[in-house]
Amino acid sequence: MLLLRKVAVLAFSLLVSSAGRASAEDFRIGAIFPLSGANADYGDLYMGATELAVSHLNDAKFLGGKLSIAYEDSQALPQQGVIAMNKLVNVEKVSYVLSAFTGVSKAISTTAARSHTVAVNGGGVGPDLAELGEYFWNVIPLANFEVRAMAPYLVQKRGLKRFVLVYVDDPLGQSIKRELESSLPSLGAVLAEALSVPSNAQQFSGVAARVRDAKPDVVYIASFGAQQSQIIKQLRDNGVTQQLASYSGFAIPAIASLPEAKGALFTTQRIDWNSGDPVTKRFTREYQAKTNRAPTAYAANYYNAVLLFGTLASALQKAGLPITGKNLLAKRREIGTFDLVGGRVTFEKDGTIRSAMQISEVDGEPAVVEIVAAP
Template identity: 45%
Template sequence: MITRRSLIAGALAGIALPSVLRAQEQPYVLGTLYPMTGLLSELGSIYTAATALALDHVAADKRLKKPIVLKAQDSQSTPQGGAVGMSKLANVDQAPYVLVGLTGVAKAAEPIATRAKVVMVNGGGVGPDLAGLSPYFWNIIPLADQELPTAFGWMKRNGIKRVALIYLDDPLGNALRKGLSEGLPPIGASLVGEFSAAPSAQQFSAMIAKIREVKPDLIYVASYGTQQTQIFKQLRDNGSTQPIMTYSVGGTPSVAALPEADGLLFTSQVADWDATDPLTRRFVDGWRAKHKDNPSTYAQNYYNAVLLYAQLLERLEKDGKPVTGDLLKESIATGTFDLVGGRARFSANGAIDMPTQLNRVQNGKFEKAS
């Protein structure tokens, strides 16, 4: 897998230009603010690999007058790291377009980016409050409230009446808690237990004992990273046999590799790796060649985020306009874009309109659930 170190090395190599040419031939800057260390470094590796693949394809197409150079900062999976990283990207690296992930990181970085008029594109965080966060903030992933109707549909079809929730006490966890408490009654179901976990928690036996007492038909888990996999493992090890459901973070390699996650249900955007359109084929075939497996929807999102930037740059070049955050923002708001998965348009609040599906972990693989 391509590492953050190799990406940064390539980026730095691209800026060694003679001073007399620098003003007119300075490359375009793409910033990334990924969790390369910390609880969610697994996701940062996926984001990085997808970004690298897309940059390879954009360079091979030779449709831009200047190259794109990567400037990468590590959010360390924390809001504080996100704020520090965005400050460097905006004020030192002068990146007009930055890819971000994780709800808490994005919310911490947003005020800095907005003041500097830096466009942020999120392909990983799904907190509903990321919609309308800033005129400069755009989501290329469906948010949690856009995923929940698919979950509710499955629950209704399968007669789920009693739902227990384990949620991380952070902005995303609380947003999913709110979405479930509001969305379950209309389908004739209810939350029969709400169990919050601190970000550092790794032991859940006492919580699981309480979950057994409320006798749920389904357990919904709103967590991520190593905590999420520990919850799945301990639920099964402590005798919980009910279906377990989560949101799109269920589609990560560490979850697929966990025997106790077999049968897990998770929602995500629609992904068809067998689609025959040229964009999807190039992405999927390129990913399989490099990583010997199918991509995830997270990889699709960050690949698409780079394609979006290239298309924006191409339009500004064609119109003879400079690359600024304001002009990038305006072009996103008024344009339609060819991405993996189809043509996309963004709503006024920065959300992308994209269908969702329910998936299942089965024998270490992901498959669409009926």
């Protein structure tokens, strides 16, 4: 079913591309998602949200014409991401691109800046994503805020002071390592061991042995996709019984349904799925109906990224201005605050957002155990 969905969406994208941009009333944005490989679950999750946002904007005739998305497959690999970005900018001529994963986002940011194309990240959380220039925006709080929410909770409320980090050796994992190194000492805690793993590794019995030898109170996992599931399984299979913790990479159905992940803690931005605000309420109800799964922060972020384009493009239309990357950037700065899933969002000067955070526990569907105010 997942494969059929991807093929259908890609076929639709190619059909629209071959027909060309037949009318000035039609609008096209791009998306660089992992649609194949070990991280395809994320791409499927993101697409469920982006397609819902497109249908909402089109049904409301919000832009006076039809909005569509040209999807390109990054496989969560920077090189593939650059190829995809070049196609979207130079062939599809889009002015707005959705991005995902820290390494991919960093890789495409140069093209975004050079071509004045807006790139919007809703999934990567490396803190250096705040430093990629004015055309790179983040609709997700970055990992420094996630670690700063989780570490005090684990130390002060759970009494866990001896940390071991298992991290993928890429920009995401390295940034979380730096954040733990800088934040734990002031809390009276220690990073006893930091164990890096290659991004393509799937065997972790040796890592598990080193984790056991370090005698941690808590094991923080900074990985993603199929790899993080294998790390969890093999830690548990090799006798590591301590508390597991992570960032928002755990906020996917594959982790929620993994028996060995039960009791693990992870952070995401704060979203009250029972909120009465109309944007959140509609998204929650219709996302569940369309995908047959509970909404996640990642899904909300990519819905929001499309909704943000609709809001900005509509404002430019009303002002009689063309929808270009430069004009989208100027209009975002002018408007400043937007009503999105989760409530009102205000962008910082560096194109990031700040948000209250929540800590959830994996127990089938995640249960919120702590809410941390925005810094």
